[in-house]
Amino acid sequence: MPVVQVHLKAGRTVEQKRQLVERITDSLVEIAGANRERVHVIIDEVPGDNWGRAGRLLSDD
Amino acid sequence: MPVVQVHLKAGRTVEQKRQLVERITDSLVEIAGANRERVHVIIDEVPGDNWGRAGRLLSDD
Amino acid sequence: MPVVQVHLKAGRTVEQKRQLVERITDSLVEIAGANRERVHVIIDEVPGDNWGRAGRLLSDD
Amino acid sequence: MPVVQVHLKAGRTVEQKRQLVERITDSLVEIAGANRERVHVIIDEVPGDNWGRAGRLLSDD
Amino acid sequence: MPVVQVHLKAGRTVEQKRQLVERITDSLVEIAGANRERVHVIIDEVPGDNWGRAGRLLSDD
Amino acid sequence: MPVVQVHLKAGRTVEQKRQLVERITDSLVEIAGANRERVHVIIDEVPGDNWGRAGRLLSDD
Numbered sequence: 001m002p003v004v005q006v007h008l009k010a011g012r013t014v015e016q017k018r019q020l021v022e023r024i025t026d027s028l029v030e031i032a033g034a035n036r037e038r039v040h041v042i043i044d045e046v047p048g049d050n051w052g053r054a055g056r057l058l059s060d061d
Numbered sequence: 062m063p064v065v066q067v068h069l070k071a072g073r074t075v076e077q078k079r080q081l082v083e084r085i086t087d088s089l090v091e092i093a094g095a096n097r098e099r100v101h102v103i104i105d106e107v108p109g110d111n112w113g114r115a116g117r118l119l120s121d122d
Numbered sequence: 123m124p125v126v127q128v129h130l131k132a133g134r135t136v137e138q139k140r141q142l143v144e145r146i147t148d149s150l151v152e153i154a155g156a157n158r159e160r161v162h163v164i165i166d167e168v169p170g171d172n173w174g175r176a177g178r179l180l181s182d183d
Numbered sequence: 184m185p186v187v188q189v190h191l192k193a194g195r196t197v198e199q200k201r202q203l204v205e206r207i208t209d210s211l212v213e214i215a216g217a218n219r220e221r222v223h224v225i226i227d228e229v230p231g232d233n234w235g236r237a238g239r240l241l242s243d244d
Numbered sequence: 245m246p247v248v249q250v251h252l253k254a255g256r257t258v259e260q261k262r263q264l265v266e267r268i269t270d271s272l273v274e275i276a277g278a279n280r281e282r283v284h285v286i287i288d289e290v291p292g293d294n295w296g297r298a299g300r301l302l303s304d305d
Numbered sequence: 306m307p308v309v310q311v312h313l314k315a316g317r318t319v320e321q322k323r324q325l326v327e328r329i330t331d332s333l334v335e336i337a338g339a340n341r342e343r344v345h346v347i348i349d350e351v352p353g354d355n356w357g358r359a360g361r362l363l364s365d366d
Contacts (some may be wrong), residue, residue, distance in 0.1 A: 136293050136301070136303070139293060140300075140301050140304065142296075143296025143299060143300065143301055144296075144299045146296075147296065147298070147299035148299065158298050158299060159297075159298045161298065161299070162295070163295070163297075164294065164295055164296075165290075166288075167294065
């Protein structure tokens, strides 16, 4: 525990994902007292034509 | 708010996804009083061999 | 299929949820050709102190 | 009902996914009394550089 | 890894949930070769008026 | 965008959740270049008898 799912628009670099995992894990360990070994962060990269905001596909904006 | 995740079998057209996003957003605005600008709809397209119903993969049916 | 998860701030009435389920199901049947009997809509009502936007809990706004 | 989402590292064979769907569906029918026809199992295959454990990407281990 | 989310209608006993966790974990270990210590099963119990199937709330059926 | 779901064992204080939302939002803005106003963090607090690890309910450990 805990398990974090990060849904974001596709296109980040591996290095950005590496840093996100590290920083999010740190915050759960430091703030919520989580056991570092058991923190899972799952990144879901979503294409622009699969994400709608305000009724429009991101790929249409 | 709100955030809607739509899991469906892969294979819809961009136009279908465009209409789904619009109609689902409309229903959240009209029925739940959501702020249109803050409604997110995330479409998760699932291949037939990653979706099981009644104990069988869709790709086996 | 499909399965829709609707995450929204807690506090809607049963009637609002009834209409949301109906309207979202209709859009999946009419736009995506889904089989009405197999459309699932799961509503996740989230308390204000469990939802953050722009770095702040909704309950703090 | 019920709906099961299985997030696991990408790379399993179709046969493994076939067996997972069958076994998970069986357990929900036998233990939770679910209606077999309405059990959905959605497998989310996650690449190693989208999954972090203990603050590190799996692809870095 | 892996992480399994089980969404089902509220009302199962702790013993049923205990058995579900055990059986689902066994299937991931035996079929997908998962490391038992790292298998997480998260059960989401959904009230009848938060689950819609075929356009109707379960609580209305 | 982005949307983050944090599943963790129930029992954190509002202040811990406030800090988690802030720190996770900061990391998405600073690392992934997200628009702060559009970052959503949804915290899912899970009771011990709804979370299984290594085949056992947390509430049994």
